[in-house]
Every structure is written in structure tokens, then in C-alpha cells.
Amino acid sequence: MEYENKLVLAPMVRVGTLPFRLLAAQYGADITYGEEIIDHRLLKCERKINECLGSTDFVEKGTDTVAFRTCQEEKDRVVFQMGTSDAVRALRAAQMVCNDVAAIDINMGCPKSFSISGGMGAALLSKPELIHDILTTLKRNLDIPVTCKIRLLSSSNDTVELARRIEKTGISALAVHGRKVPDRPRDPAKWNEIADVVAALSIPVIANGDVFEYDDFQRIKVTTGASSVMVARGAIWNASIFSAQGKLPWEEVRREYIRKSILWDNDIKSTKHTLKEMIIHYSCLELPEGRAVIRSQNLGDLALHFIILESWIQYL
Numbered sequence: 130m131e132y133e134n135k136l137v138l139a140p141m142v143r144v145g146t147l148p149f150r151l152l153a154a155q156y157g158a159d160i161t162y163g164e165e166i167i168d169h170r171l172l173k174c175e176r177k178i179n180e181c182l183g184s185t186d187f188v189e190k191g192t193d194t195v196a197f198r199t200c201q202e203e204k205d206r207v208v209f210q211m212g213t214s215d216a217v218r219a220l221r222a223a224q225m226v227c228n229d230v231a232a233i234d235i236n237m238g239c240p241k242s243f244s245i246s247g248g249m250g251a252a253l254l255s256k257p258e259l260i261h262d263i264l265t266t267l268k269r270n271l272d273i274p275v276t277c278k279i280r281l282l283s284s285s286n287d288t289v290e291l292a293r294r295i296e297k298t299g300i301s302a303l304a305v306h307g308r309k310v311p312d313r314p315r316d317p318a319k320w321n322e323i324a325d326v327v328a329a330l331s332i333p334v335i336a337n338g339d340v341f342e343y344d345d346f347q348r349i350k351v352t353t354g355a356s357s358v359m360v361a362r363g364a365i366w367n368a369s370i371f372s373a374q375g376k377l378p379w380e381e382v383r384r385e386y387i388r389k390s391i392l393w394d395n396d397i398k399s400t401k402h403t404l405k406e407m408i409i410h411y412s413c414l415e416l417p418e419g420r421a422v423i424r425s426q427n428l429g430d431l432a433l434h435f436i437i438l439e440s441w442i443q444y445l
């Protein structure tokens with residue numbers, strides 16, 4: 130897979146399941162990351178072909194719980210993002226999925242206590258030897274690209290030094306979220322500090338943070354010098370952000386997302402979470418569309434509520 134000049138859907142827990150990835154790709158995303166899955170969890174799964182849906186599922190053994198679902202259509206662009214703190218375990222997990230995905234990415238930016246206490250996510254940023262161990266082990270033993278996603282360190286010099294060490298492991302690209310570990314999502318992303326990393330490296334850098342409109346793709350590229358851009362919240366709110374023709378009305382995107390969720394039998398919790406994020410941004414959970422999502426117990430309920438809602442709106 131090539132990493133230059135790409136529009137990238139960011140990894141997002143609870144959001145980045147198969148229907149959302151296909152939605153983003155339909156509107157123009159070139160590369161779509163799956164939600165972070167912890168290596169321990171994948172190792173408890175078995176690979177199953179789902180003849181009914183036409184998908185490949187990684188299902189927790191002895192249960193019906195699908196940890197990761199993918200399909201042939203996205204094979205050349207889907208990135209499996211893993212949470213890990215151990216090279217051997219990461220490799221064992223990566224070997225389970227490597228024939229079904231385009232690349233493996235290691236999450237080195239998650240600041241949540243669950244990740245940090247397990248030595249994963251942003252905890253890795255202060256352990257360059259472990260980073261080296263994980264990335265070189267994956268790189269040596271896998272035939273698909275290996276990448277990682279980091280946050281900024283406390284000084285730009287420190288970030289650049291770490292990025293240079295990471296580049297030496299031979300990975301194919303580095304995604305940089307332009308926020309520091311203590312920063313909150315409302316704090317502005319520091320595009321100038323991403324620029325320092327881009328200037329120091331030869332491998333493609335994927336710039337991430339505060340891209341909310343199609344025009345922002347060009348702005349962040351010019352400011353950082355990166356040729357590829359990754360979007361998270363801007364894509365949840367309206368996945369047609371990737372379209373050069375401009376955003377579609379969010380109701381249309383929401384309808385298409387519900388359709389895809391049903392088609393691919395998405396986890397209801399993931400579908401509800403994603404729809405709630407869209408509704409909170411554009412509307413309100415107390416209005417009929419919000420209440421319809423909250424009340425839905427399963428995908429059938431959701432479909433019914435929205436059919437009724439939409440025919441009611443047409444009637445008005």
C-alpha cells in the first residue's frame with residue numbers, strides 16, 4: 130500500500146467498524162483504519178468466513194462476539210490498528226489478520242488510563258526500546274506494511290528525535306496526531322509541530338488533528354508539508370467530508386450509515402454510539418431522531434424508527 134497523497138479515516142474505537150469504513154471509502158477515503166483492538170483480545174478469537182454476509186470475521190472463541198469484521202471490498206485499504214505492549218504477542222496477533230488486511234498499525238497515542246495502565250498507547254512514547262522491539266519484530270516477519278500512530282511529546286525536539294528512531298525501524302509511514310498526551314480534544318492541534326516531524330523524516334507522515342472541512346485537507350498539507358491527512362471527528366459527524374464535491378446533507382449520510390450497518394449486521398452498540406455522535410453534533414438527542422436511536426434495542430428497531438421518522442417528515 131502507498132501512503133503518499135492519501136485521505137485517511139482515523140482509527141476510532143466504537144466507530145471504525147466495517148460499515149463506517151465502507152461509508153468513508155464510498156465518499157472518497159483512500160485508507161480506512163479500523164478501531165483499535167488489543168492484541169490479547171484478538172488472540173482469543175478464531176477466524177471465520179461468514180457465508181451469509183460475505184465477510185471475514187474474527188470471533189471470540191465460544192461466543193458470537195465479533196471483534197473484527199472485514200470483507201474483500203476493503204482488503205487493499207483497511208488498516209488493522211492494534212493495542213500492544215509486547216513484541217511477540219503483537220506479532221502473534223498480527224499474523225492472525227495479516228492476510229485479510231492491507232497494513233498493521235500500532236497505537237502509540239491513546240492517553241486513556243486503560244491503555245496506559247496496560248503499558249499500551251501513549252505509554253509506549255516513553256519507551257523507545259520497546260517501540261523499536263515491537264516495530265522491528267513486526268516489520269521482519271510480516272509481508273504487509275507496518276506503521277504506527279503517535280502523539281506529540283512535550284517538546285518538538287523530543288518528538289522529532291522519537292520520530293527519527295521510529296523511522297529507523299523501517300516502517301512504511303508515521304501518523305502524527307498534533308496533540309500532546311495531556312491535551313484535550315478541544316485544544317487546538319499543533320500543525321506547526323507536525324511540520325517539524327515532516328521536515329525531519331523521509332518516510333510519509335500522515336498529519337492528523339482538527340480537519341473538519343474538505344478545504345482543511347489543503348490547509349493542513351500546506352502548513353505541515355505532509356501529503357497525507359487523517360480525519361477522526363470530522364468524519365464521524367459527516368463521513369462525506371472526504372468528497373471533493375462537498376459534504377452531503379448529514380441526514381443522507383446518516384441514512385446510508387444505517388443501511389450499511391444493517392447490511393453488515395453491525396454491533397448495535399457501535400451503530401448507536403456513532404449515530405449519537407452525529408446527532409449530538411447536528412441536532413439534539415432529545416429530538417425525535419435522538420430518541421429513536423436511544424430507544425432502539427437492535428438494528429431492526431433502528432430501521433423501523435427511522436422509516437417511521439422519515440415518512441413522518443415527508444408527510445409534514
Ligand SMILES: Cc1cc2nc3c(=O)[nH]c(=O)nc-3n(C[C@H](O)[C@H](O)[C@H](O)COP(=O)(O)O)c2cc1C
Binds near residue numbers: 139236278318338
Ligand atoms: C470516538 C473516537 C475514538 C478514537 N479511537 C482511537 C483509536 O482507536 N485509536 C487511535 O489511535 N486513536 C483514536 N482516536 C483518536 C483519533 O484517531 C484522532 O487521533 C483524534 O481524534 C484527532 O483527530 P481529529 O482532530 O480529526 O478528531 C479516537 C478519537 C475519537 C473521537
